[in-house]
Amino acid sequence: MTNKTPRRKGSRAKLRDFLMENVGKVLDSDTLREVAGTSEWARRVRELRNEEGLNIVTHNDRSDLKPGQYLLVNLKPLPAFERDISKETRAFVLDRNGFTCQMCGAAAGEPHPYDSGRKTRLHIGHIIDKSMGGTDDPSNLRAICSVCNEGASNLTLNRPNTIKLIAQIRRAPAKDQLDVLKWLIQKFPNQAKELTQE
Ligand SMILES: [Zn+2]
Numbered sequence: 001m002t003n004k005t006p007r008r009k010g011s012r013a014k015l016r017d018f019l020m021e022n023v024g025k026v027l028d029s030d031t032l033r034e035v036a037g038t039s040e041w042a043r044r045v046r047e048l049r050n051e052e053g054l055n056i057v058t059h060n061d062r063s064d065l066k067p068g069q070y071l072l073v074n075l076k077p078l079p080a081f082e083r084d085i086s087k088e089t090r091a092f093v094l095d096r097n098g099f100t101c102q103m104c105g106a107a108a109g110e111p112h113p114y115d116s117g118r119k120t121r122l123h124i125g126h127i128i129d130k131s132m133g134g135t136d137d138p139s140n141l142r143a144i145c146s147v148c149n150e151g152a153s154n155l156t157l158n159r160p161n162t163i164k165l166i167a168q169i170r171r172a173p174a175k176d177q178l179d180v181l182k183w184l185i186q187k188f189p190n191q192a193k194e195l196t197q198e
Contacts, residue, residue: 011036015032015035016048019054029068029069029070045070052077055078056073060118061146093142101120101148102144122144125143127142
């Protein structure tokens with residue numbers, strides 16, 4: 001009856017050891033399946049990432065990886081938020097932030113603006129880091145994409161102020177300006193109506 005649990009732990013531990021021995025190396029699914037010795041190997045990898053905080057990335061995170069390739073980036077554990085924050089809080093924060101990365105403006109599920117090979121995946125990040133006394137309260141949380149989350153700081157832009165933002169739009173081609181207009185009208189339909197009636 002208890003046969004299943006120890007075996008499951010066994011395969012997770014085997015994968016953990018193997019990944020840590022091969023940190024920084026791209027591994028394929030056949031290798032991981034063999035190491036784990038179970039058809040459930042992919043779930044074990046997810047547990048290592050989501051429950052233990054191993055920084056394992058796939059083609060969903062990095063455009064240089066192909067489907068079926070896995071990479072343990074380094075031995076630094078992922079921030080605790082991946083594990084500690086409830087689904088409800090995640091959903092609340094993502095919704096409040098309009099499913100948009102609060103650092104670079106990338107929108108969930110769309111191609112990343114600064115890493116176009118990759119679909120934007122959003123995580124929940126702390127505004128004030130926990131190590132600096134920040135809490136898990138929603139007021140200290142924000143949506144952040146995997147590119148910004150990995151600390152690709154050369155890709156990370158500060159949020160522009162209104163003057164800079166308008167200057168950027170002003171020098172864009174008319175077609176792009178119209179796209180911005182459409183996007184804003186979609187986002188603020190009621191305000192758009194009010195403004196055009198005046
Ligand atoms: Zn971002």
